[in-house]
Amino acid sequence: MIEFRNVTKVYGKSANPSVDHLNLTVPEGCVYGFLGPNGAGKTTTIRMMTGALRPTEGLITIGGIDVVRNPMASKRQVGFVPDSQDMYDKLTGWEYLNFMADIFGVEQKVRKERADHYLEILEMTSAASNRIQSYSRGMKQKIAVIGALIHAPSVWVLDEPMVGLDPRAAFLLKEEMKAQAAQGATVFFSTHVLEVAEKLCDRVGIISKGRLIAEGTPEELLRETGDSSLEQVFLEMTEADSEQ
């Protein structure tokens, strides 16, 4: 479970907080979509959750563990897929997976089974011997996904995971997200693709200018606004927030 309690992030002496008193609870077994326009605070929220940034105030817990006070224990529960393609691209796919397994202390036999399993599901087995620098954007995304899942995390965090994926790869990734949630993991991802969020997510949150402006199941949001699609909900809400 992921919990945000009154979390605020202000960069330097900036007058406008990037994240403003965010309160959010993502339960176990839930696929949570985090939506928002560019610069809304999605990546800042994710970076605070993964321990790469410290909140200015408030409390973030993962599985009941405070991210700031006990970063190592909290990070051990998380599998993170970053938005950028800047990863250790001089390693081969196999070396990268072994690196991630070493860092998370995955047993030798288990890591091999999991790596083989996910490489096959995501159709990466033949490419795993090549260096990551030779991969396409989608392949890099897939190897990052496998690296994040190698230690069977209880919380899976993905920043813009659908960017650059072809339809088949996107489908495979969505299936895996559902499968992880079905096994009891919490899946938290940011996205711009509203159709994906509508179909895939158990719950969604819309953030604008650092504030959470809407939160609930897609059905709840549609019912509350009377719109026919999540896209309409998103456009109306973010536009109204911009006007304010």
Next chain:
Amino acid sequence: MKNYWILTRLMLKNMAASMNPFTGIYEDGQKKQKAIFRMLGIAALALFGIGSVIYLEIQLFNFAGSMGEQLNAGFKAAGMQAQFDDPMKLIPGLAIMACMLITLVMGLFQGLSELYQGKDAPFLAVLPLSSRQIYGARFTSLYVSELLVNLLLMGPAFILYAIKSGSVLPVALTAIPVFLLVPLIPLAAVALLSALLMRVSVISKHRESITMILSLALAMAYSIGISVFNGSSDGNQSSAMLQSIMEPNGLVNSVLRAFPPAQWALRGLMGDIPQLLLLFGVSAAATLLVIFLIGPGYLDQALSTTERTVVAHGSRNAGRMASHSVLRTLHSLEWKMLLRTPSWLFNGLAGVLIFPIVMGFGIFSGLSRSPEGLDYIRAQLAGVHPAYIIVFGAALLGFGSMVNPVVSTAVSREGGSWPFALALPVRQADRFMAKLLVGSEINLLCSLLIGIVSAVIMGIPVQQVAAALALAMLVDWAAAAGSLWIDATHPHFKWTNEMEAIKKNFNQVIGMVVWVVCVALCVVVGIFSWRLGPDGFCACVMGMALAEALFTSWMVFAAAEKTAVLAE
């Protein structure tokens, strides 16, 4: 031609921005006062660093001049002919020699990185630019960066010579063209060798390793070449040996003989206009030849390095997964990233190892022709107290680490992967320890090579070499930890190519200054403890080195947890 100038201007602007220590100082969102304070700090550090180098050069040139005069007197007293017709020539001669050697040896690594490892080749390939224009612009950019390095060496030397010779204006008139022409011929040779190396190494999937080994082999061949050229010119082997080891002018002459353009440059500086014109003609011809010879096929070659699908280890390691400790995993990651990134490999490993290799081969081939001289040096060293050999030997053994940019840019080189790295459950102290270990292992390798050369050729007892090595490693560790602390607290993540991350990173220069400061502190302690006798002197220097190592280690590990989140 217009496109060539546009591209050249762009590349030079990019180079200036990446070398500018003040770039991005406000982008971090910090307070203006803090930024100004940081700017002043960097400016003071830069002035201190450049000032120290110029001061050391002036001292060295003065020492060389007076040594030449003393040796002349010595030769005359021994009934021999004076070897130096004009000891003043030593000053610019040494500078020209050093610049040409640096361009020839170190320029090879820089040439390979700048010309063939740029990530912008696919971008440039789609622009309406000819391959020759792109190559010409890259060559010019490389030439300008060599000029900047040469300015540090030739500037003070030429000014000093002009003042001491009493003819400021005539020297100034010849010094400017000589300064501009000196790097061209070595650079043309470097460009030619780089192109050849890239053609040869393309046959292997381990291209970077092959290129590095071949370039080290070329440097060795060059150092042997110098002594071969020198060897045939002197009948008296003993005095030739002594000259090549003990006298700066001997070294100058040997290089000048091996590389005539250096001789033309020196004579041109002295006012010999035909020699200056000869230097100009050959430099222009060599540059044009290289650009017209390599230029047309350059882009294809550069693209082949970026397009190649990298299949590492083939089927041998495929699917093999073994578990290791976190520190070992991080250590292994650091080595892999270094060995598999050509710019980092050439500048971080080959560029450091070249010093002991050239030194070792140069001395070995020089001494092998003069056993009497070797006996003389061994006899001289046998009379020196072991404590002095340990301390002064350590200064020699540890020198390679000054030019080692591996630790001083270790955090900056993480670039865009840093936020991801911070999300992993890894203690920052472990991460820093892995970086320190890799840098220190390279330093150790460099020092070991020099140590072996010293022990085998000079006949220094192994125990003394081992003690000197331990002292050198202590100072190097202190400098490495100090420079890592600076890079960890002020990293430069916004680089666009790998060369910018390591060689054009100002933290690398600061790292050199940190090494100089660590050595200087030991020198100060050495001066104050001199009267305690050899053992007391040695113990005090070792104590200082240990204190430095402990202090900088504490600094870097204390800073570790503060840097475990992104800087704002």
